[in-house]
Amino acid sequence: MVQIVILAGSILCAVQALRSKRLLVSALWLAGTSALVAWLIYLLEAPELAVIELSVGAGLVTVLFVFAIHIAGEEPHALDQALGGKLPRPAAWGLTGLSIILLMVLILPGIGVRTSIPIFLPFAEVLWQQRGLDVLLQVALIFSGILGVLGLLAGSEQPDPDAEKEIS
Amino acid sequence: MTLSLPSVLLVGVFSLFGVGLYGLLAVRNLIKAIVALQIVVKAVLLALVLAGNLRGQVNLAQSLGLTVLVADTVVAVIGLALAVQVRRCLGTLDLHALASLRR
Numbered sequence: 001m002v003q004i005v006i007l008a009g010s011i012l013c014a015v016q017a018l019r020s021k022r023l024l025v026s027a028l029w030l031a032g033t034s035a036l037v038a039w040l041i042y043l044l045e046a047p048e049l050a051v052i053e054l055s056v057g058a059g060l061v062t063v064l065f066v067f068a069i070h071i072a073g074e075e076p077h078a079l080d081q082a083l084g085g086k087l088p089r090p091a092a093w094g095l096t097g098l099s100i101i102l103l104m105v106l107i108l109p110g111i112g113v114r115t116s117i118p119i120f121l122p123f124a125e126v127l128w129q130q131r132g133l134d135v136l137l138q139v140a141l142i143f144s145g146i147l148g149v150l151g152l153l154a155g156s157e158q159p160d161p162d163a164e165k166e167i168s
Numbered sequence: 169m170t171l172s173l174p175s176v177l178l179v180g181v182f183s184l185f186g187v188g189l190y191g192l193l194a195v196r197n198l199i200k201a202i203v204a205l206q207i208v209v210k211a212v213l214l215a216l217v218l219a220g221n222l223r224g225q226v227n228l229a230q231s232l233g234l235t236v237l238v239a240d241t242v243v244a245v246i247g248l249a250l251a252v253q254v255r256r257c258l259g260t261l262d263l264h265a266l267a268s269l270r271r
Binding site: 003004007008010011014015017018023026027030033034037040041044045046048049052053056057060061064065068069071072073087089091092093095096097099100103104107108120121122123126127130131134137138141142144145148149151 | 190197206242
């Protein structure tokens, strides 16, 4: 029962993240979503991933969002960028509904099917031995992420007008 | 008719996915589009763990989820860096303004 309440809370946070006019508030609602999802993952007996989701999803990503919003700034005219713009709302609703129906058609029949006997291997063994290639991929991705952070930091450097005057 | 807990959770995951997808389709602000993308990935992560839990292979699901999480974070970082640069160059975060790149 508590899982359902947490999931409902995370959906509420997600809706608020998209509805809020201010980007900073939106980022904070997203952090709330991440925290609740991490709690739910923990209740689904995946504590290692829950901890990583909480620290990375609710912590690191939120800090990056706040940092980027601080550099980029809020939009001066709040447009109705909260919702409604890129696509007409009926079209967006229709496409979303269609996608969910297609997903349900694909996923729901497979829920009760057990294709293999459950194998209980330790997380470390699965990660380092069975999914070793994934770990290498993660290293490459993290390297790309570092380059992205460098791009973010490069964006924060403001030209010094006094230095420009001296040069001229 | 009573719904089992996994079925209810799956419906919730679909809802979360739907919220994120609708946001991706509807918003015009670049940073808010990244927020919507993050919501979609949260739903996918949850679905992965739920599937692992149902199949009795939680650790495999955790391992795959870790890759998803890393990829998601990197996408967010690169997207935010792109948003900052777009804001500096074009002065706006409006996705419609990016159409000017075509010219």
